[in-house]
Amino acid sequence: MTATAPRDTEFAELVATRRDLHAHPELGFQEHRTAGLVAERLAALGYQVTTGVGKTGVVGVLRGTGATGSGPVRTVLLRADMDALPIQEANQVVYRSTVPGAMHACGHDAHVAVGLAVARRLAASRGNWRGAVKFAFQPAEEGGNGALAMIEDGVLENPHVDAAFGLHVMNNLPLGTIAATAGPIMGSVDKFTITIRGKGGHAAMPHEAVDPILAAAHIVAALQSMVSRAADPFDQLVVSVTQIKAGDAFNVIPETAELGGTVRSMGGRPYDEAPGRLTVITNGVASALGCSAAVEYVRQTPATINDEAMTQLVARIAAQLVGEGAVLTAARTLGGEDFSFFLRRVPGCFAWVGSQNPAKGFDAPHHSPRFDIDEAAMPTGVELLDRIAREYLR
Numbered sequence: 001m002t003a004t005a006p007r008d009t010e011f012a013e014l015v016a017t018r019r020d021l022h023a024h025p026e027l028g029f030q031e032h033r034t035a036g037l038v039a040e041r042l043a044a045l046g047y048q049v050t051t052g053v054g055k056t057g058v059v060g061v062l063r064g065t066g067a068t069g070s071g072p073v074r075t076v077l078l079r080a081d082m083d084a085l086p087i088q089e090a091n092q093v094v095y096r097s098t099v100p101g102a103m104h105a106c107g108h109d110a111h112v113a114v115g116l117a118v119a120r121r122l123a124a125s126r127g128n129w130r131g132a133v134k135f136a137f138q139p140a141e142e143g144g145n146g147a148l149a150m151i152e153d154g155v156l157e158n159p160h161v162d163a164a165f166g167l168h169v170m171n172n173l174p175l176g177t178i179a180a181t182a183g184p185i186m187g188s189v190d191k192f193t194i195t196i197r198g199k200g201g202h203a204a205m206p207h208e209a210v211d212p213i214l215a216a217a218h219i220v221a222a223l224q225s226m227v228s229r230a231a232d233p234f235d236q237l238v239v240s241v242t243q244i245k246a247g248d249a250f251n252v253i254p255e256t257a258e259l260g261g262t263v264r265s266m267g268g269r270p271y272d273e274a275p276g277r278l279t280v281i282t283n284g285v286a287s288a289l290g291c292s293a294a295v296e297y298v299r300q301t302p303a304t305i306n307d308e309a310m311t312q313l314v315a316r317i318a319a320q321l322v323g324e325g326a327v328l329t330a331a332r333t334l335g336g337e338d339f340s341f342f343l344r345r346v347p348g349c350f351a352w353v354g355s356q357n358p359a360k361g362f363d364a365p366h367h368s369p370r371f372d373i374d375e376a377a378m379p380t381g382v383e384l385l386d387r388i389a390r391e392y393l394r
């Protein structure tokens, strides 16, 4: 056999695992089959396994048996999210989802496969490193804050975690690229609901009613002044009103109107000021038009902020894998990611691995019913996390 044989076996297993998970997607906090598969594999590799961490999360710990060096003995956390999305898959691949209305449309199936392959490698190289690796196979990344659930269940203690790393396959980055950007890389996710109360009446006699729809329309427009007039143009801020609900009949002015939406930022002043400003604008515009308004503002996920030193470590390893020119150090998005909860507590880095390959048809965006990745991205992810862990524990 050639020297490449073990890698071929590893790739075959990555593909088999990913496709099995892809065919059996599970929504947030319902990842029972996935968690069972993960726990079984980790235990077989010699990991100390804890299930039910953050409801359906699985934690696997392994201590290195390598010679002790002079520095501190540390624990590194590697995270893979496991949940799928409530989307009906439109792909006709052999491994398409067998669950109606559920689909791995973000690539978390690949993250689990990669995590398990890294766990296998680190178990095999156990005699060459010291300290501990802790795998967090996390539930409910998609809006469920599964990371926070695992933290609240103690995933960062026993042993205490010193640094955390994770990755995401990225269909808007070409295969063969890796993004490792220091500082804020993904946005905070805030959610708001606004209820505007007027006075219902006949559409032909508006003077006898108070129209909440007119107020809602003015509020939608006025909220954009948060971005265009109030925020520093060099800061990042997005306000998106994504829901308008009002009225049941063409000839009736309704009693209430409801708006829903989201605010995204990279933290700092725009983040701190958003709830207050949104409330002031809403109340002011509503009252100017004779309505009252109630604002419900929820902080869902904070911005994802990569540690400078940990990002340098990742970028250095990434350059070894794909070449310096293919390492992106300024890639950012205002999309959210609950890995941010780990990075709020311990230093670390969240990296993106390019999985886009238009020539093979792998370029549908994340959360699309046609999402699929070039599986050749997975070995890069394995190599990256494996080296990060060993390098950090050295």
Ligand SMILES: [Zn+2]
Binding pocket: 105, 106, 142, 366, 367
């Ligand atoms: Zn997603």
Ligand SMILES: [Zn+2]
Binding pocket: 106, 107, 108, 141, 168
């Ligand atoms: Zn995702």
